[in-house]
Amino acid sequence: MDAKSLIIELIVGFIALFLMTKILGKVSLAQITTFDFISSIVLGELVGNAIYDKNVKLNSILLSVAVWGLLIYIIEFFTQKFRGTRSILEGKPSIIIRNGHLDREEMKKNKLDLDELQNLLRQRSVFSIREVAYAVLETDGSVNVLKKSKYDTTKNSDFNVPQKPVYFPITIINDGEVDYGNLKEAGFDEKWLFNTLRKHKIDNAKQVFYLEWKKDEGVYLEKM
Numbered sequence: 001m002d003a004k005s006l007i008i009e010l011i012v013g014f015i016a017l018f019l020m021t022k023i024l025g026k027v028s029l030a031q032i033t034t035f036d037f038i039s040s041i042v043l044g045e046l047v048g049n050a051i052y053d054k055n056v057k058l059n060s061i062l063l064s065v066a067v068w069g070l071l072i073y074i075i076e077f078f079t080q081k082f083r084g085t086r087s088i089l090e091g092k093p094s095i096i097i098r099n100g101h102l103d104r105e106e107m108k109k110n111k112l113d114l115d116e117l118q119n120l121l122r123q124r125s126v127f128s129i130r131e132v133a134y135a136v137l138e139t140d141g142s143v144n145v146l147k148k149s150k151y152d153t154t155k156n157s158d159f160n161v162p163q164k165p166v167y168f169p170i171t172i173i174n175d176g177e178v179d180y181g182n183l184k185e186a187g188f189d190e191k192w193l194f195n196t197l198r199k200h201k202i203d204n205a206k207q208v209f210y211l212e213w214k215k216d217e218g219v220y221l222e223k224m
Contacts, residue, residue, distance in 0.1 A: 082091040097134055102117075106137075169212045196219055207221045208224065
């Protein structure tokens with residue numbers, strides 16, 4: 001394939017994809033649903049093959065983009081007209097923290113473990129699960145958070161309240177497994193952990209889904 005043909009096909013492919021996304025009203029890549037993500041991959045593959053395969057002509061690019069664009073348009077028409085198809089084709093949000101408690105069943109359904117949840121929460125400037133009243137896992141994989149009232153974002157300076165020290169929460173038990181490194185970092189030993197569990201009428205760490213320690217607030221615990 002000579003340079004001129006390659007340049008022409010790249011330009012045509014780019015314009016075709018750009019126009020199609022404009023017509024369909026796509027949101028930004030950070031907000032795409034699973035179906036949109038698959039569509040992006042397929043469209044990229046179609047154009048890529050059309051550009052680098054010598055046997056594929058320019059009209060093949062346009063035909064491929066047009067057909068796939070039509071399929072996307074039909075799917076989106078159905079999701080807008082028929083509410084029942086949305087959960088199948090676009091997915092639906094899941095409440096993974098409800099009334100301050102982790103919903104293990106919803107986490108399992110969405111293949112979400114505690115480490116991933118903590119990562120998503122930190123992206124929302126939430127560093128402790130105890131701060132969350134509700135957390136919703138959106139269809140694009142992000143998490144939106146409603147904090148408990150005591151952790152709202154009102155600034156202390158608004159009321160001339162003296163600043164307090166800030167402490168980072170330490171995860172000690174994660175899905176039934178004790179992190180002894182973190183336990184030591186928190187300044188405790190197995191005896192302290194055993195006594196703490198006994199206070200919550202728990203005999204074994206395996207019965208604990210999540211336990212964290214925060215210096216200014218103590219223990220936060222979720223049972224299995």
